[in-house]
Amino acid sequence: MSNQQNLYEETIKGFWRENPVFVQMLGLCPALAVTNSAINGLAMGLASTFVLVGSSFLVSTFRNLIPKQVRITTFIIIIATFVTVADLSLQAFTPSLHKELGAFIALIVANCLILGRQEAFASKNRLPFAVGDAAGMAGGFTVALIMVGGIREILGSGSFFGVSLFGENFEPWVIMILPPGGFLTLGVLLIIFAAVKKRRDSRKLVQLES
């Protein structure tokens, strides 16, 4: 790997430039399914962070000991272990959150983002970088989840993190906290990001030409 690897760069890329949800389009199932409120998005983000960072830590530590042929299976065993631990812990310490997130906690194991990071990065990089990458990706993931969850909650329930924003007379846009709302929110967000990017790119072009 390049000697110019910068820990800061590797960590920060997951937040915006290579954001798992908005750019790489990974981990969509939880991103849409449990983001009917900001707190659910945050909880899912934190649980996924736990799994991703933990798995990357172990995979990177043992990367030289895992034979190529069984690497995917080993990754899955490690990931599934962390997910089960997260599931049991949530069930024990925050039963109401566990009920809200339901089966989707277990589905973290099928989150292509986590397996993807192990395969693409953690198994090929030293520990500090693997953990930084995992933290950044997980952070970007959580931010994305809170964004989608927040928008859906504000429009669909009139609250943010449970705090009612608009008072009694607000007629919530219920569709936002239902499945179509998830798709639409993400779609609109992607359009906004694409528009912003287009504006920025054309400005850069103008700057280069001038």
Next chain:
Amino acid sequence: MNYFWIFVSAAVINNFTLAYFLGLCPFFGVSKKIDTAFRLGLANIFVMLITSVCTWFLNTYILYHAPYLRLMTYIVVIASTVQFVEMTIKKLSPALFKALGLFLPLITTNCAILFLALTQTSKEYSFVEGLFYALGAGSGLTLALVLMAGIREEAELSEIPDVLKGAAMSFLIAGILSMAFMGFAGLFSGA
């Protein structure tokens, strides 16, 4: 009657893709041609049926005593089944194998299959109920895939604004499809 309800519920009323957000990777990735989408859907149904059978046996005879091993065993079973299906398709139809490309092994991380295994267990479906559930879920998935592919095939031929191209439009289409499918809720209200 109960079996029929399980099938219809999983296929349309609680469609795995449009209501539960499962199986989104293939949904947005493969669904550009109706043909491929349909075949991937069939492969999914097949994997789901096998998974349903395996998880039922595992759950009834072994996992009752160690519920925390459930997740681990299910995902290993799914991974093995997909491997098996992959080899079968490769042998029976190399062309299809090439067309499906990366998406075949990705069925493993297809949350839909794992979700099927987990809910079948938590709803305590019998062996036959589980089969109908798998059939329904798989059919619903295939239906969503084919619908999406069809719409996108048509869309290829129209003028689309730059910012909408690609993923954004797919999501908006999915949102509208999802709304349409909401109309199925209450299908059995008379019951």
Next chain:
Amino acid sequence: MSSEKSAGPIRLIITLGLAGLFSGLVLVSVFLATQPLIKRNQEEALEAAIYRVLPGAETRKIFVEEDGKLVETESADGAEAVYAGYDGSGKLVGYGIPSSGTGFQDTISLIYGYDPYEKKVIGMQVLESRETPGLGDKIIKDQDFLDDFSALEVEPEVEAVASGTKSEANEVDSISGATISSKAVVNIINDGNDKWRQLIDERTESEGQAE
């Protein structure tokens, strides 16, 4: 970098074996550590629901069906059970009957209190549902709807009627805009009654007032 040369089968088996072993150890320990907490959470949730639908009850006993009769048991152990609630003086308040069935969107699971002396439903609480937020999910919180279940005749059976037209003691006003969810709740209660009422009434008669 992972090993360049292809590892022999023994190495593969050892790796998977160790991974599995490590995983197994971690899972078993976490499971054992969290089990007591999880069990307690579940029991507390159920207790809270039982006492909510049996107003005045302070203690409870668990009953399962055995050979066509109600038999008291220490713990339900996964079998279907009803919960008898007793007030401070040991008098039977009623039975908490869990029941579930199809709602508008998915399965609704609830518990309701049944008074075998008055032959009335005396309380109802929805435990789990996935009804439409803002519409169907009113069955959980709408106070007028819930109040209809505080003194509900069960004979010949509970009926759901259009919102505002309740006239008989065995009728429940459906929530306007959520008729199907409301009807589902009523059906679920009738199903529960079909299943348990005879057993409960028989036991109550044979035990008499001295509970």
